[in-house]
Amino acid sequence: MLYFGRDVLIPITLAFILSFVIAPFVRALRHVGLGQTTSVCTGVLLVTVSLLGIGAVIVQQVGAMGASLPRYQDTITSKLEALDELTRGTLGSLGGPAGQLIEHFTSDSADGAQAVLQNDGSIKTPVLVEIHEPALKPFQLLGKIVAQVWPPLETAGIVFVVLIFVLLEHESLRDRFIRLAGGGDLRATTIAVNDAGERLSRFFISQFLVNLATGLAVWLGLALLGVGQALLWGTMTAVLRFIPYVGVWMAAFCATLLAAAVDPGWSLALMTLGLFLAVEIIVAQTIEPKLYGHTTGLSPLSVVVSAIFWSWIWGPVGLVLSTPLTLCLVVAGRYIRALKVLEIMFGELPALTLPQNFYQRALSGDAHEIVTSAKRYMQHKSLAEYCDGVLLPALHLAHFDLKDNSITPVEREKVASSVIAVIEALSGAQKWWKRRKHASVLGGGIGRQLRERRISDSGEWQGSFDVPPGSLVLSIALGTQYGELATEILVRILREQKIDARSSSLDELEQVPPPGASPELVAIVVLVSVDPLNDCDKMTATLARFREQVPHAKQFALLLPSPFENPDLKTCVFPSADHVARSYDDVLQHCQLAMKGGAK
Template structure:
């Protein structure tokens, strides 16, 4: 007989291998479709998703402070309200202080451009030569517009209407962000209770709590620490530029603090802008170089000494991954997306480090190769146990160190 047990076993193995291969292809196809759908949703519904993501980042940043106050007897709702109000007040004051110099700078942009062109006249001659060549090329190819041909231009909305619409949209986004962050911070133990109730076995409940605590601790401490470091950097740069005599030093300090969330690119942009303002403001070119030189010095001290000393090197990211993330999120959400690209990348890396199936992805995002599994050390400041039932109470109590 041809249907021997060995032949049947071989056929079954072949069928199982084919089914496994087809299932893997189907999973990759579904994953690709999901990523395309997610990117499309994030792009076309950015007015909804952007405030939500910002609210989660703000909540994660302020979580260590809420947890610290809760251990001292302050209710989460009260501390969350005070923190969000303080955050909104500081943000509003900075926006009010910076708005005046920013508007003046925009109005003076033409005169600044003329002054800069006069100061850099010797560098402008090659550019003028290139422009002449391009005009000659346009003339030869017939791309010069005939003045006798009437052109029709579509009327665009006025500057005032566009500005009003932008201010209204920004105000709405900020309001949604702050309100949602307040609810997230004031929710207290509800998030942990829902996670515990989502699992059936006690071991799964404990492991889920460990992972959630570790991820939240690392992300919240990173975001809070980076926010404080960038704020200190902005204060240092603003103070130094004020001493040097650079106009609108507060504006450049705020710009340095915000743009420092963009590694490499942010510091370079701040240095170039301060350099242009210094060249326009001072007669001596050597003295004008003090402003961008001071910005460069502060960013080098922050990036090479202060941040590694405080945060360590566990959360350092691959430079290629940083540039890809910044390019992707800036394409999706513009400047806001570029500023939150690195914090979101850190969130993704921490999640990958805490799940065994995703550790290869976390290793790719890391600056240095490290094949050791991430340790999930117990949090010394775990929240108090939720009171939604004996089983939940036992799980959280046993999860505490």
């Protein structure tokens, strides 16, 4: 339907796209006090005059360039001959229009005809015969011109007529679309329509300003270099840059060819190409990302794919319209559930969340990619924030599958080894790429293995008790062995901040402090629970017990429930605790404050 109806659909689509560009200007005129019809006619007239001005500049510049080309014929001929010799005749053997053009410049045909020796010894010069078509009559010439000019004029006329009516009935069309798309949910449909309109308006206005600035920069640069028709190439750059990826290089190729024809050497051509390259790099890498790099919401691959598809369906016009048309599809997929696949395929938002991505990579055993992603995340975040936002939710996802027995032993091994590698790499312990014997089960096996490795490096109880009073933080896991892993992560977060933290499970710890340590060494006791609803009574009893054993130490309760279950923790109240934390970052900050207060 898109292909066979292109003669009708292309003008209508162009009109609707232009309406997004002109609509802000029309609204501004209406705010000034002009009527709806006057504002619309003024906006359309302004666009018409601008396009006619651009067309006049291009026609005038092309005419001037055509008149000056014969002067450059010798330079073109010499350079083509040099290139033909350099390519060992390959250039001269080209067929088609390119080969005919090269042969025209490089052939040494004489002005007159060659003499022919007859059998009787006489010399006879053949008579040259030229075939001329009869001169066209005025009406025939007029008809030929009209036949060539009429199709684009017809398309332009339809575009502007439809554009006027679209702008005049802008509010009515919006209401009709809302009724058609989702009259039952006016709020969601209104948000979708407004989002699409704002995104398209911002994108086109930003793109117009960027392309205009790029054209001006190319014009001024080529004028300073002395390239002929610099205004033409600047205008072509501004216009062709609406075609993604290839438009600017089409203008660069033409301008470089002219520079090569003007200058006997190659310096002017190289400087011309270098100017386009420098301007495009600056604009594409610095200006565009800041102006509308994330305005469209399209992934780079989707822009390329959409350009190929729409250019195949609608030709050059489809290439220009590919980005806004795909943007409309992505916005529709964002708000219409049946079209959600379009946002996932073409949108810039990640298809998987960071925890899902972590767990997926862990199932594949790709610890290296997880570490790389984590270090990129931690360029702007702390280790505690990474564990809160990525690592712990990913472990909950793995824990769900483990409880349901929905992963195979091989997958368990991959997840366990990946988690160990990532935690050790991020906490500055053993390098992640060194091979070790990994845990065979997910949960307690990982936590105890990580703790045993620290014990092997630092001794029993993860270090000596010959430390200043009030310098230890005891992290104790409640409940399941999965809590031991969460406790070990907390210890490594605290140690990364130079806090002497040590871990244990409640079943292993008979008293606080452990044998061989004086009570004065302990500054903070942190009880960690990954299932607070079931551990509530045990948490209350343990807090009361430790309050008697180490009354001077602060007691923190760290609750780390699954973020995917949204448990109601209002019943989990611990009045005897000095602080109840619900994230690693929260407990880290309170530990730092408590340690500083104890030091004072």
